[in-house]
Amino acid sequence: MRTPRARPAHPVLWAGWAALAAGAVLCVIGWYGISGERFAERQLPYLASCTIPGAALIVAAAVLLAHGRDALAAARVEELYALLVTDGPGDGEQAATGPVAVSPELLAVPGGTLYHRADCPLAAGKAGAVPVDERMRAQLGPCPVCEPDT
Known part of the structure; x- marks a missing residue:
């Protein structure tokens, strides 16, 4: 019987979570900067430098996380296929029929x-x-x- 081994997290998932955190931090900084300004012309720099890039990072994070989960699922399917068809993962030999x-x-x-x-x-x-x-x-x-x- 095979013992389960720990799977390392896919690098795209790490990048997605990092982008999500950075985007959230930028949005909070932008919101805080805008909330302290009374005039719209003084709020525009916070929109341009924090809030819009933060929102873009959040969208990028959603794309990366979706892609990372697909890649992780594909890797698991390949591992299952290797267990079913071959003698074990990575050996490349066909099992006896x-x-x-x-x-x-x-x-x-x-x-x-x-x-x-x-x-x-x-x-x-x-x-x-x-x-x-x-x-x-x-x-x-x-x-x-x-x-x-x-």
């Missing part, structure tokens, strides 16, 4: 709709698994994982 289970004994799990080979990962070690007779075999379907009919 042999049978998952080879036992001639058939088992059924109580409440299940399939019958399995005894060493099938879906039935092995399950409490209450019972041997399958011909009557049960007619009522249940074959497991697609261990393929007991082949």
Whole structure:
């Protein structure tokens, strides 16, 4: 069984959070500067230097965070694909395409709709698994994982 390992945060996510923080700080500074000025012509420098760039940074942060989450999801899908198709992440070798289970004994799990080979990962070690007779075999379907009919 593989142990879960810590995933490093994607750099685009860090950039998005940094841009969001910087944009929020600039908007607060702009608001504070504007609130202390009575005349509109004295408020314009705060708009130009703080509030508008702060709002632009917040929009950029939203784009970066959305892109970073997509990239993180794609990396997770690739990791899952590597676990399912290959022997492990990063080894590049195809897994053997042999049978998952080879036992001639058939088992059924109580409440299940399939019958399995005894060493099938879906039935092995399950409490209450019972041997399958011909009557049960007619009522249940074959497991697609261990393929007991082949």
